[in-house]
Amino acid sequence: MKLIPTILCGGAGSRLWPVSRELHPKPFIRLADGQSLLQKAWLRGAILPDVAEMLTVTNRELLFKTEDEYRAVSVISGNRTNHFILEPFGRNTAPAIAAAALHVAESYGEDACMLVLAADHLIADQPAFAHAVKQATQLALQGKLVTFGIKPDAPETGYGYIEADIDSHLTKTGGYPVLRFVEKPTLEKAEEYLASGRYLWNSGMFCFQAGSMLREMEQHCPSILEATRACIAQSRIAEGKGFSQLDLDAATFELVPDDSIDYAVMEKSSNVAVVPCCIGWSDIGSWTALGDLAAPDAQGNRIEGEVILHDVSNCYIQSKQRIVGAVGVKDLVIIDTPDAVLIADRSRAQDVKYLYSRLKADGHEAHRLHSTVHRPWGTYTVLESGTHFKIKRIEVKPGASLSLQMHHHRSEHWIVVSGMARVVNGEHELFVNTNESTYIPAGHKHRLENPGLLTLVMIEVQSGEYLGEDDIVRFEDIYGRTQK
Template identity: 45%
Template sequence: MTNISIQQVVLSGGSGTRLWPLSRAAYPKQFLAFDGPHTLLQQALLRLHQRAPFVFASPLVVASETHRFLVLDQLREIKTEADLILEPQGKNTAPALTLAALYLRDVKQTDPVMIVMPADQAVAQENHFEEVLFNAARLAAEGQIVLLGVPPDRVETGYGYIQGKPRSAEQAGRAYDVLAFKEKPDFETARAYLEQGNFFWNSGIFILKATRWLALIEQFHPEIYHASLGAMADGTTDGAFFRPDPVKFGRIPAESIDYAVIERCLPAGYTLAMLPLAVGWSDLGSWDALWRHLPHDGDGNAQHGDVLLQRSQNCLVHASNRLVAVSDQRDLVVIETADAVLVASRAESQAVKTLVATLQAKERVESNSHTRVHRPWGWYETIDQGPRFQVKRIMVKPHASLSLQLHQHRAEHWVVVSGTATVVNGEQQIALKENQSTYIPVGQKHRLSNQSETPLEIIEVQSGDYLGEDDIIRLDDLYGR
């Protein structure tokens, strides 16, 4: 039996704005856990298992430069190693896949079957999903281009559709040739697709060999191919990260896999195979989609956190920080976070993306960031602020350290809440335990470290005439910032 080399390629560059306020650009939905201990990214990475005749390399993740330490943390949590390509900016999925295929061909010098999937999808039947992927990989190993289509179970206007024809009478229901691609339809058109039975939701999952993709992208969108080739040729390796050249990367046109290549294949005479994916799939692309995916109570409600529901049906209520009570409502979405609350019709929850665009136009920080901001060493969250002062809660991971730094406009007072802090304060190095504190004057170099095996938490009180995050002069940093 001939071995088939498999490369899982996980595209993790999305911003997930349609699930605001839980998902934001600085911490998008692929890094969130909705229905268990694992985040969507972790679920994607754990989805495939070694099985003959398939031979797996470590997963390849394409992610944003700004999310690099989030990805590393989530890999460590599930004890998984992966290669990471970091994009300086979002360019949509076609450039991301082209970077991945070039990396495999030119850096790894391999030509595996790529199983290309977004990092932010959910699957209910993991075992069956794996079987479908392996069947697709067998076809791709023969040089075929394979898509996965989801049999619709309702009228849905939020997805693009794939029209298929059984490859043979024996393969009806198991394998199709793609006849056409359809844009997101109106309600009546979607109803007709559902009734006809040969239309499928486009899952955004593709299976094909690396060199096959590169030949297609060079043929159909040479601008993406050649610009990506230049960016990768002048890229650099930094530990677990591969960084394309940022200047040349900026010249790459932004385009999706579908528009750049897949939808151009049929007019050019290529045959596309499609396998049905009946596994409880969801792209979690709206609050309504998440409501459908989550378990419900007897009234059809999905809830998380400290929630009280009274005479309400088919609602999604998520409480992050406090009690959320809902009475006498139907088909409502209520999402509470520390700094923002969303109340929306579940049926119109796709419109949240427009709402986020409005917040961005108003330059509201809530559009992009949470009050808890993640850093490679841990996180901080602002718990109070006013004229000339700000109070933060800071967590430092075991064996992690903030940069050696100073501030020109603010002083800081640190109080240890739990754990043991190792502090550089000027020329002194001191150890602080619970309830102990230190004061750092304006302009004094300092560093906070956690040399223990348990997390360190402190309260930081800042005072001064300017308290912005850009008032940091780094003298030494473990993370190359």
């Protein structure tokens, strides 16, 4: 049997703003052990037996960041081949799974099993998870579409539910036919579901043979399947050592209907089974849920970072860079980041998404980017900005290079803080060492490269009438970002 863990890495994680942003979504949030939710999801699949490759469906703007995350933990599980399906924009889970199933069927045959995992869930019990996957693959090999149902321990109103036919065992290992999927219930209904013993939380994880899913899609959502197939036919494939990627064509992908796999297939199919499991699962859907991962002090406060408290109880406070002081408050969530601070009542943590939506509607950059922005070549951090100027701290990885580019409206001063830079400035190429600088006039073609073995750190001072990130024309780029 070939098993292909398939990680769906999308969404904005709006309820975890300000740490989660559009270009730094929830899967990239790091927990106390230093690993991100995305890294944990990758390891969760990579260490299973019979894995043929690790498949990730994500936004193309997150590719290099995702590769960095995987590279940092690949030594734990041994090197796995990574295949990426890159979306130009989100189209929900049904198109993502359609593209993944078409790839797996083409590469490994329709009998290959796919294990679909969310990139932003936490599973605390890996052995129990591996056992549940073994149960699910047994059912998948019988042609079933299998979902993982979490045994509820509370009348939770924030999750969808699955009603299982508990009187009909599909296997000796405990799989059941699914009678129906239920939307997030009222508290009264959730209590009823919990008491019945027939309902499970819908985890959003699935297992099935690629061919089984494609046949169900042909029956229940043929427009999604055919539009996705047409898109793949127009898309580019790139391959390298230990990786390959399918870059979905934007024009044809826009024609793919937007729908979730639950609505498009799972709720319509009569061929769905559920494996009940207790695996320490959480979808980390709010700051309250994330805060509950930290140990409380005697007053019920959960703290991450340097915090000073006086007469404070039942608060979750996170601050990675600055000291936070709190006096005489209770039941609050306080999240401090370099460019935004969140203060919320713990009981209203789900409503943080409304702040995110407001920022997005207003076009505020705080919904999309942090002050530190990741790029394929490294990072830049905006230190200060004002009328006609902006100051950045730039870090370039060893051997990395920015694109050969030009700006119409701004000039740039570069000062090397540590390391050495190779610079193209107009018709000239020069090396700039520590404590040296160079000036790039507006309209000059230029490129910055780190030829050394250590990280290049420099300060960039921009000046001009317009300093937006879209004032850039790329002529050459090793990361494929040049304009056509």
